[in-house]
Amino acid sequence: MTEPNAQELKFEEALARLEEIVRLLEQGESTLDESLTLFEEGVKLARFCSNKLDEAEGKIEIMIKEGQIQPLEVAEE
């Protein structure tokens, strides 16, 4: 089975790398250049994670049969 969106960065991978970058920057042992590069990467990751949190559309669907998906009406309690 091929993994869907295998090339796409996973949320947890992005969050883990972001955590690592914060740690590296806070240690303050990198050069200014490296720090700036890390910072840039960190900002991109934070934006990526934030977008990921927002991007799910809240679609509730049901697969009637193979390849046939339709919205599911959820009865309110």
Added chain:
Amino acid sequence: MQPITVSELTRMISSALADPVFQNLAVIGEVSNFVHHSSGHMYFSLKDAHSRIKAVMFRSRNRLLKFLPKNGDTVIAVGSVGVYEPNGEYQLYVEVLFPQGIGELHLAFEQLKAKLEAEGLFDPARKKPLPLLPRRVGVITSPSGAALRDILHVLTRRHPGVNVLVFPALVQGEEAPASLRHALELAQGTDCDVLIIGRGGGSFEELSAFNDEQLARAIAQSAIPVVSAVGHETDFTIADFVADLRAPTPSAAAELVVPLQSELRAAVGSYGVRLAAALRRKIGAERRFLAQLTKSAALKRPDFMVNQLRQRVDDLVTSLGLHTTHTSGLPLRRSRLGTFAGKLETLSPLKTLARGYAICSDEEGRVLRSAEQVSSGDAVNVTLYQGRLVCRVEGRVLHDGA
């Protein structure tokens, strides 16, 4: 004929008894000679009218017993036959023990559980991790059940944007295992990155679809991590043991699968804040370091060090007796000095001045760092990148922003 040793014979018997025929058996018999040894292991015999077999149930196994066997009890023992080689005795190694009254379903359950466990299907090492933020949650259950309503309710409460795809399946009755397997298979072809399989509470018989061997194997083979959510907290099914994660109830499964969106948002936000703070500190430290550098005498005048070097070269040339400038080495050295001077140049305050900063000094040429160093009416010199201004102080503001 070449005789074999006792050990060799015993090992042959032992390997003959390793035949699957003697593994994972359910044996009914009466308990006799029961001894609960101080080591915690239980030793006894199982007998009927004509035969007797020795049995042992180790502490790791009998710890889970829900009753204490005693002589005269008729029991069903699930386990395998093996040889205790030092005594040349074959015996039943008991995994699970039930009083006689146990139903067939329970017995089949325990047998299947022991079998799959022996195959390593419950091994924690083969359990797949769940995604932190699922792209799409697949739910395999009855579309009309309370379990689905509970799951959807909790999923959307924790993360309003979560995408869910429901795979309807029968969850009880004879066709339920095949129906559940089919749904699981359909799910494999989708972009769901975690699956919940389950149903609400019911009797042991009603939950038995989740004790199906083929379903258990299908769950173990799923490429997508599976969370089992069958019945209540006290219900355990084979699906629970083989799933990547067991949730005590359908609602709990939803909680385990989807993180609180607000928590993750706060985590990402705090990382952002820490990033900015760390970089600001770094830049502050660099700036202080640079300030110290530019204070040093050598760097105040970039040509100072170059002249020093130039003189050293001249001295060397002199000491080597190479007075003439027609040597081939010297132009090269000079060009190196030029490069060096260029490097120094980039560190010197002149660069800073070129960007529009100015150096202010008093009439004695002392660089001013504080407004307190001068009084109104004093003359000061302002050095620009190009040229110099002669000024007079009209007033002072002693504090930033005051």
